[in-house]
Each structure stands twice: as structure tokens, then as C-alpha cells.
Amino acid sequence: MIPSRRSFLMGAAVLSATVITPDLVRAAQAAAATPNWALATGDIEADIAPRAMRLVEGRPPVGLEGVLYRNGPAKFRRPGRSARHWFDGDGLVRRFSVSGDSVELAARFVDTRKRRQEERLGAMVMPGFGTPPDPRAEIGSPDDANAANTSVLMAGDRLWALWEGGSPVAMDPQTLETEGYVTLRSDLRSMPFLAHPRVEPNGRIWNLGMGGGQAIVWRLSADGTFEDASVIDLPRASYVHDFTATTRHLVIVLQPWVRERQTMPFADGFAWRPETGTQILVVDKDDLTRRRLFETEAFGFFHLGDAWTVGDDILFDLALHRDMDFAARGASEVVEGVPLDGEPAHLGLIRLKADGTTELTRLPVVAEFPRSDPERAGLSRRLSVHTTGENRETPFARAIGVTDWGSGQTRAFDFGADHVVDEMIYVAKPRAQTEADAWLVGPSLNLAERATELHVLDVARIEDGPVATWRADVALPAAFHGVWAG
Amino acid sequence: MKAFLAAAAAVLALAATPALAQDSTADITFTFETGQPSGQIMVALYDSQSAYDGGGRPVRVERVSVTATSSVVDFADLPAGDYAMRAFHDLNGDGEMSRNPFGMPTEPFAFSNNARGNMGPAGWDRAHFTVAGDTAQTINLAQ
Ligand SMILES: [Fe+2]
Numbered sequence: 001m002i003p004s005r006r007s008f009l010m011g012a013a014v015l016s017a018t019v020i021t022p023d024l025v026r027a028a029q030a031a032a033a034t035p036n037w038a039l040a041t042g043d044i045e046a047d048i049a050p051r052a053m054r055l056v057e058g059r060p061p062v063g064l065e066g067v068l069y070r071n072g073p074a075k076f077r078r079p080g081r082s083a084r085h086w087f088d089g090d091g092l093v094r095r096f097s098v099s100g101d102s103v104e105l106a107a108r109f110v111d112t113r114k115r116r117q118e119e120r121l122g123a124m125v126m127p128g129f130g131t132p133p134d135p136r137a138e139i140g141s142p143d144d145a146n147a148a149n150t151s152v153l154m155a156g157d158r159l160w161a162l163w164e165g166g167s168p169v170a171m172d173p174q175t176l177e178t179e180g181y182v183t184l185r186s187d188l189r190s191m192p193f194l195a196h197p198r199v200e201p202n203g204r205i206w207n208l209g210m211g212g213g214q215a216i217v218w219r220l221s222a223d224g225t226f227e228d229a230s231v232i233d234l235p236r237a238s239y240v241h242d243f244t245a246t247t248r249h250l251v252i253v254l255q256p257w258v259r260e261r262q263t264m265p266f267a268d269g270f271a272w273r274p275e276t277g278t279q280i281l282v283v284d285k286d287d288l289t290r291r292r293l294f295e296t297e298a299f300g301f302f303h304l305g306d307a308w309t310v311g312d313d314i315l316f317d318l319a320l321h322r323d324m325d326f327a328a329r330g331a332s333e334v335v336e337g338v339p340l341d342g343e344p345a346h347l348g349l350i351r352l353k354a355d356g357t358t359e360l361t362r363l364p365v366v367a368e369f370p371r372s373d374p375e376r377a378g379l380s381r382r383l384s385v386h387t388t389g390e391n392r393e394t395p396f397a398r399a400i401g402v403t404d405w406g407s408g409q410t411r412a413f414d415f416g417a418d419h420v421v422d423e424m425i426y427v428a429k430p431r432a433q434t435e436a437d438a439w440l441v442g443p444s445l446n447l448a449e450r451a452t453e454l455h456v457l458d459v460a461r462i463e464d465g466p467v468a469t470w471r472a473d474v475a476l477p478a479a480f481h482g483v484w485a486g
Numbered sequence: 487m488k489a490f491l492a493a494a495a496a497v498l499a500l501a502a503t504p505a506l507a508q509d510s511t512a513d514i515t516f517t518f519e520t521g522q523p524s525g526q527i528m529v530a531l532y533d534s535q536s537a538y539d540g541g542g543r544p545v546r547v548e549r550v551s552v553t554a555t556s557s558v559v560d561f562a563d564l565p566a567g568d569y570a571m572r573a574f575h576d577l578n579g580d581g582e583m584s585r586n587p588f589g590m591p592t593e594p595f596a597f598s599n600n601a602r603g604n605m606g607p608a609g610w611d612r613a614h615f616t617v618a619g620d621t622a623q624t625i626n627l628a629q
Pocket of ligand 1: 150195196241242302303480481
């Protein structure tokens with residue numbers, strides 16, 4: 001916490017100066033050290049009209065048909081003021097449509113009230129995860145600050161762009177036209193909806209929304225219709241970006257990054273309290289009052305894998321961070337082009353045992369964005385898909401890996417230093433027999449070619465690299481999360 | 487935000503206060519554009535920054551049933567001066583600003599000039615307007 005506390009105080013000192021504005025200081029920093037990955041947090045000025053991507057490697061996999069939707073921030077800077085944190089840019093929803101041997105790419109910004117207001121003012125004025133408030137902002141509801149920039153969810157025949165502090169925003173999955181903020185029940189208007197819903201293989205959707213020491217638990221049917229919601233109390237006001245679930249339980253990991261002050265930007269209200277360890281709350285899906293609390297050592301995290309059970313034990317994988325310095329500090333420096341000095345996350349496995357104890361296994365594998373077979377969500381599985389190859393200087397991955405929890409082995413493909421590799425999605429092959437009968441589908445940003453690429457890899461032979469790669473004539477910044485609609 | 491809404495709801499829930507006897511010079515007319523035609527609109531008019539920003543008494547309050555997508559509220563015979571207004575659409579007609587479990591409003595609210603606040607109510611600086619003769623504003627109360 002000391003580095004981020006120091007940088008916060010320095011930030012405050014700079015703000016109090018009248019001649020040297022923070023924007024000037026950051027521009028100077030960026031000019032002094034613009035890293036080659038700056039495109040990954042670059043600005044996109046307008047929607048990307050549908051265009052064909054060109055096959056540049058391999059051959060199109062037979063039987064892969066569908067659409068990869070991804071979401072991530074793609075507009076950070078305006079003349080009058082810029083966002084100060086990677087998590088605060090405007091959500092750009094990308095649509096990679098794979099059909100036969102052709103791939104088409106389109107992308108549209110979510111047409112949020114935030115974006116309209118900031119376009120009108122020519123300034124990024126909304127307070128956010130790491131962007132301080134601006135007196136010009138007009139905010140009457142959390143959704144006025146909703147960047148809709150973190151993930152997407154297929155809710156029946158609608159595509160929802162997700163943030164974590166406000167409502168889902170519905171879009172047309174064909175045209176990516178924004179349709180509006182989703183109110184699931186009138187008395188729950190403006191309640192938060194995390195960007196990490198857990199979807200059961202039967203389609204039922206579970207999600208949380210965080211409110212300090214409380215969470216709303218959402219339950220939706222497969223078509224996105226409201227089924228139930230209730231508010232539960234949490235033992236601490238931890239930062240929760242993601243949770244996980246088995247078929248019978250919700251698993252809520254409460255890291256020791258705890259909200260202690262109601263302030264903006266949001267991240268400034270949190271303090272790192274490693275001495276308090278990490279708590280893990282397990283709640284029965286059938287009866288939210290039935291709960292167990294586990295404890296383990298302190299770690300920071302954003303992302304968990306799907307959970308499963310072995311006997312009465314609950315297991316799940318996760319990307320373990322040493323602390324939450326990246327959230328508090330690193331993700332601001334990324335968007336400002338300042339080289340990082342942070343330790344990348346590593347893959348871990350947590351076992352919550354029936355006797356109430358917790359086992360944490362740390363693998364010496366750099367990893368983020370863990371994913372797995374959506375048809376095995378909540379069920380026993382062996383494989384985790386994850387990015388890898390992040391290092392101290394870059395927060396971005398250059399490789400994609402598959403870790404087998406049966407063998408303990410990780411196989412990976414390194415795209416090289418010229419690539420910023422996004423999260424990739426597991427897509428089962430037609431008539432798949434085993435968990436390894438699957439493709440990974442996901443983009444990278446090719447920094448040398450200044451172009452977005454879409455890759456398909458074979459899970460069984462990931463180390464051989466893409467079976468097919470298509471290249472676009474545009475370079476889109478790194479995105480956070482996506483879904484495959486087959 | 488929460489504190490503001492509590493104060494606003496309390497003030498707006500009061501029965502109409504009798505108009506003070508004074509020289510009549512102007513009418514202020516608000517036309518509220520709403521979404522669904524249900525419930526009522528609760529309106530409070532203030533004649534000073536201290537009352538408006540400081541949770542003081544409004545100079546007038548009014549409530550009107552919403553039976554169409556447009557509703558008119560008329561404050562007659564007001565002296566010239568500066569005013570600001572806050573209103574909410576009480577969709578379920580319970581007389582209170584409904585909120586979600588985390589305390590955020592679930593019913594539409596608005597201020598004169600269609601002013602918007604910044605994580606709170608629009609302040610007098612954004613919402614006040616000067617009345618010299620009859621004055622009309624159309625206020626967006628749709629969600
Ligand atoms: Fe995430």
C-alpha cells in the first residue's frame with residue numbers, strides 16, 4: 001500500500017499546484033516513455049463499420065460458426081480532460097463474426113449517458129474507478145457514470161454490455177445498436193450488476209451487485225428474465241469484481257482490499273489490510289441464509305474460475321495478485337503510458353474443505369483471465385484457459401495457456417513481444433468427446449502490424465499456435481471480457 | 487444524495503402551505519413531461535438559496551395527479567425574484583421518493599432549468615431562475 005499511498009499524495013500535491021496541471025505532468029511522463037504497447041490503451045474515435053478480416057495464417061477450422069463479442073474501454077482522452085484509469089474509458093463492443101471461412105469485424109461504442117455528456121463537453125468528466133470527480137459532471141444516478149466497458153452477456157436475444165456499478169445496457173446483437181439501460185424490476189432500478197455473471201450450463205444466470213458491506217444476489221432465467229433478487233450482508237466491505245459458483249453454491253471471495261471511505265474516485269476509498277487475511281463466503285443457492293465462512297491468507301484478485309465440487313469440498317482456480325496495487329495505481333499508469341513495475345498475477349487453486357479449512361495452492365505460472373468450458377460451469381473439470389506472459393513492465397499478456405489440474409501441467413503459446421493478447425474463450429468443437437476437444441477463440445493486438453487479429457487455437461495442441469489467424473485493417477485497444485454465441 | 491432525498495421527500499410530503507399574503511406579480515408554470523401516466527408529481531418551489539440548498543421550507547408545494555404524459559403545475563401570484571424548484575414523479579403514489587435497497591432513487595426527479603446535480607441534487611447555482619413576469623418551464627421527468 002505504501003507506493004500507492006505515496007503516489008496518491010503526490011497526485012494531491014500536483015493538483016494543488018496552479019501552474020503545472022496534472023494533465024501537463026502526465027503528458028510529459030507519457031512523452032518521455034511512450035511504450036510500444038501504448039496502442040493497447042489508445043483511443044478509438046468512432047464506431048468501426050463492419051469489415052472483412054483477412055486470413056493471414058492457417059486455414060479456417062471446419063465447424064466453427066458463431067460470434068465472439070468482446071467489451072473493453074476504447075476512449076480515454078478528450079481535449080478538456082482525460083480519464084485517469086484503464087477501467088474508466090468508454091466501452092467499445094466488438095463483434096467478430098465467424099462464418100464458413102470468413103470473419104467480419106464490427107465495433108460500436110455503447111451509447112451511454114456518460115459518453116453523450118462527455119462528447120458534448122469535450123472532456124471526460126465522470127468520476128470512476130480511478131478518475132477523480134469533475135465539477136462539470138451531471139450525475140443523478142449511478143448509471144449516469146456507467147461506462148458499460150467491462151464485459152458482455154447474452155441475455156436471451158439481447159446483448160448486454162456490463163459495467164459493475166450500474167445497470168446492464170441492452171444492445172442489438174446484430175447491429176450493436178444501444179437500446180437502453182435494463183431495469184430488471186422497478187424497485188431495483190439502478191442497482192449494480194457485476195460484469196461477471198455466472199451462467200449455469202442450463203442457461204440460468206446468477207450475479208451479484210456490490211454495495212459496501214452488502215450484495216444483491218440476482219437470479220435470472222436463461223433468456224434474461226428476472227427471477228429473484230435479495231440483499232445479503234457480507235462480513236466486510238471488500239472489493240468484489242468477480243465471484244464464482246458450483247451447481248449448489250455461490251462462492252464470494254472477500255480480499256483484504258476493503259472500502260473504508262465513501263469517496264471518489266472509487267479506488268481511493270479502499271485500503272489494503274493484509275493482516276486481516278482473505279475471507280471466503282459460501283452461500284447456498286437454494287437458501288441464501290445458509291452460509292459458511294472460510295479463511296485463508298491475504299491475496300488480491302480480480303478474477304476467479306468456475307468452481308466445482310469433489311465430495312463436499314469446493315474447488316476453484318483464480319489469478320492471484322500479491323496485492324491490489326494494480327487496481328489502485330498500475331491501471332492509471334497503463335493508460336498514461338508510464339511503464340509499470342508490478343508483479344504479474346499467478347495461477348492458484350483454492351480448496352474449501354468440508355472440515356472448514358482452506359487449502360491454497362500457488363502455481364509458478366503467470367496467469368490472468370481464467371476461463372473454462374461453459375458447459376462445465378459448476379461441474380468437475382480439468383482445464384483452465386488463461387492468459388500468460390505478463391511481466392513486470394507490461395500488464396498485458398503476450399501468450400495464452402491451458403493448465404491441466406489433473407497433471408498440474410501448463411501448455412502455452414507465446415505470440416511474442418509484438419502482441420497484446422486478450423482473454424480467449426473456450427469453444428467446444430462439434431461432437432466434442434473430451435474437455436480438450438475445443439478451440440480457443442480470441443484476439444490479439446499486433447503492435448508491429450498495428451492491427452487487431454483474431455486467432456483460433458486447438459486446446460489439445462495449443463503450443464502449436466493458431467490454426468487460423470485473421471487480420472483486420474484496424475487496431476483496437478485491449479479489451480477485458482467476452483462471450484461466444486454459437 | 488441519500489440525505490438530499492430524505493430531506494426532499496420530507497419537505498414534499500408536507501401538506502400544501504398556505505400562500506403568504508403579498509403583492510402578486512407573476513405566475514410560474516411548470517409543464518412536466520413524464521413517462522407512464524400514473525401516480526403524482528410532487529413539486530416544491532423555493533425563493534432563496536438558503537432554503538433550497540439548506541433544507542429549509544419551500545415557499546410553495548404542489549402535487550398533481552398524473553393522467554397523461556404531460557402535467558401542468560401553476561404557482562400563481564408570486565413576487566418577482568429568484569426561485570428554484572425540485573420535483574419527483576411519485577409513480578406508485580405513496581407520497582415518498584422510492585429508493586432501491588442501496589438507497590438510490592427509483593422514481594424520476596428533476597430540478598428547475600432541467601438542472602442536473604453532481605452526485606447529489608442540482609444546487610441553487612444550477613437550478614435557480616429569475617422571475618420578473620410570468621415564467622414557464624418544461625421539465626423532463628421521464629426516466
Ligand atoms: Fe473482469
